[in-house]
Amino acid sequence: MGSLTIIIALILIGLILLGVELFLVPGTTIIGILGFLFTIVGVVSSFTTLGTNMGFLVMGISITCAGLMLYYGFNGNVWQKFSLKDQMKGKFNEDVELIVSMSEEGKTISALRPMGKAEFRKGIVEVRSLGGYLPTHTKVRVIKIQDKVVMVEAMDDSVKQV
Numbered sequence: 001m002g003s004l005t006i007i008i009a010l011i012l013i014g015l016i017l018l019g020v021e022l023f024l025v026p027g028t029t030i031i032g033i034l035g036f037l038f039t040i041v042g043v044v045s046s047f048t049t050l051g052t053n054m055g056f057l058v059m060g061i062s063i064t065c066a067g068l069m070l071y072y073g074f075n076g077n078v079w080q081k082f083s084l085k086d087q088m089k090g091k092f093n094e095d096v097e098l099i100v101s102m103s104e105e106g107k108t109i110s111a112l113r114p115m116g117k118a119e120f121r122k123g124i125v126e127v128r129s130l131g132g133y134l135p136t137h138t139k140v141r142v143i144k145i146q147d148k149v150v151m152v153e154a155m156d157d158s159v160k161q162v
Contacts, residue, residue, distance in 0.1 A: 003049045007042050011062050014039030015069060023073050039066070093148040099123040100142050100150055108138045118152060127152045 017035025025031055043062055047055030099122045100106070106120035108127075112134040118127040120142075127140070127150045134140065140152035 003045070007046045007049065007058065010038050010042030010045065011058070011065075014042060015062070015065055018066065019069055019073065022070070093125050093150065096125055096145065096148050096150055099125050100145065102142055102145065104142045105155065106140055106142075106152075108134055108136055108140055111136050112138075112152075118150075125150055129153070 014035045014037070017031050017038060019035075021027075021029065021032030021035055039062060043055070043059045046058035050058070100120050104120055106118045108116055108118045109124065110116040112118075112127065112129040112132075114129040114131055114133070116127060116129075116134070117124055118140055127142075129140075130143075130151065130153055134152075134154055139155040141155050142150055143153050144151040
């Protein structure tokens with residue numbers, strides 16, 4: 001009875017490790033190899049310890065269990081529990097032409113390094129300085145809009161663009 005318990009434990013551990021490999025840690029890693037080895041050792045042990053007839057029975061049960069695990073794993077919405085369901089809803093200056101126009105003035109609400117955000121009359125947009133750093137609350141003017149990128153410059157000459 002002790003050898004049967006060991007054989008069952010080896011096969012169960014092997015199948016559990018294979019399941020972990022397939023559904024939690026995908027890729028050919030040590031977990032999958034260990035699971036396969038545990039299962040093979042359990043089946044081979046059943047042949048040597050319990051005889052040929054019981055060995056084939058244990059092998060058939062092991063293959064059936066592995067097949068059922070694969071079937072229900074891939075068809076039973078197991079992946080739905082692990083999949084990301086959120087969507088990115090961020091936009092990059094999608095309506096920039098409606099918010100700003102050439103020579104419009106605004107104020108930075110974040111530091112521009114050289115990218116950052118600025119607030120204009122109709123809203124907040126992502127802007128780019130002419131290659132330098134501009135601190136927060138700097139008054140800026142739109143000098144160019146190209147491919148939804150709003151280029152600005154500081155209105156005050158005392159603010160140095162580093």
